[in-house]
Amino acid sequence: MSVFSVIGIAGSGATVYRKWLDAVSDNIANLNTVRPTSEAAYQEQRVIAEPMPGGGVQVAGTTVSGSPEGKLVYEPNHPLADAQGYVRYPDIDLSSEMTQLIMAQRGYQANLSSVDRAREAYQAALQLGRG
Amino acid sequence: MSGISPVGGFVPFSIPTTVSPVVGAGAPDVTGVEQAAGGGFATALGQGLQSLQQTQTHADELAVQAATGDLTDVHDFMIASTQAQLATELTVTLRNKALDAFNEIMRMQG
Numbered sequence: 001m002s003v004f005s006v007i008g009i010a011g012s013g014a015t016v017y018r019k020w021l022d023a024v025s026d027n028i029a030n031l032n033t034v035r036p037t038s039e040a041a042y043q044e045q046r047v048i049a050e051p052m053p054g055g056g057v058q059v060a061g062t063t064v065s066g067s068p069e070g071k072l073v074y075e076p077n078h079p080l081a082d083a084q085g086y087v088r089y090p091d092i093d094l095s096s097e098m099t100q101l102i103m104a105q106r107g108y109q110a111n112l113s114s115v116d117r118a119r120e121a122y123q124a125a126l127q128l129g130r131g
Numbered sequence: 132m133s134g135i136s137p138v139g140g141f142v143p144f145s146i147p148t149t150v151s152p153v154v155g156a157g158a159p160d161v162t163g164v165e166q167a168a169g170g171g172f173a174t175a176l177g178q179g180l181q182s183l184q185q186t187q188t189h190a191d192e193l194a195v196q197a198a199t200g201d202l203t204d205v206h207d208f209m210i211a212s213t214q215a216q217l218a219t220e221l222t223v224t225l226r227n228k229a230l231d232a233f234n235e236i237m238r239m240q241g
Binding site: 003004007008010011014015018108112115119122123126129130 | 204206207209210214217218220221224225227228
């Protein structure tokens with residue numbers, strides 16, 4: 001509905017930030033996911049945003065960053081350790097993920113603020129017709 | 132002491148005799164208004180009600196999804212219900228205004 005397009009645009013932004021939150025929480029959840037050295041380590045998930053043709057933003061797709069080699073850690077007692085006693089940890093920086101979490105949360109809140117302000121503005125305009 | 136000094140009288144500011152047109156605003160599009168008037172208010176209101184129906188159907192679908200647990204985005208439901216609420220208020224306000232105008236005209240007979 002074109003009359004309330006502000007709300008739709010802000011809603012698309014909120015959806016993108018929600019997906020970013022999903023990706024960041026996925027990364028944090030897999031921070032200690034151990035793989036044997038014969039497999040690739042878990043890689044950091046990233047969300048790619050792109051502008052929508054009619055206004056708004058959408059997720060173009062996800063990509064992975066960081067090396068599939070990860071971090072080799074010497075844990076000879078680990079059940080997945082290889083003959084040399086090494087396992088693979090993902091190469092994810094927790095502080096970077098926490099920063100992204102704050103950015104995604106604030107972006108989500110900012111978009112919802114836009115929705116709220118637009119609603120207030122429309123209702124103020126409708127008050128004109130009630131006098 | 133002469134007391135309070137008199138306030139210098141009201142000086143009328145010069146009213147500009149020629150108002151320059153606002154650049155970029157252009158002339159209002161009268162043709163569109165005439166076309167809408169040709170369709171009639173009832174047609175416009177009918178289209179508005181159809182659009183309102185679509186908005187409310189969308190909000191209802193999301194409400195069902197929220198109840199069944201299929202809702203992926205909470206804000207989608209809240210935004211759809213906000214849009215439905217605003218569209219309803221807009222339609223009701225327009226209808227009330229039209230009814231007020233009709234009643235006003237009917238009172239002219241008395």
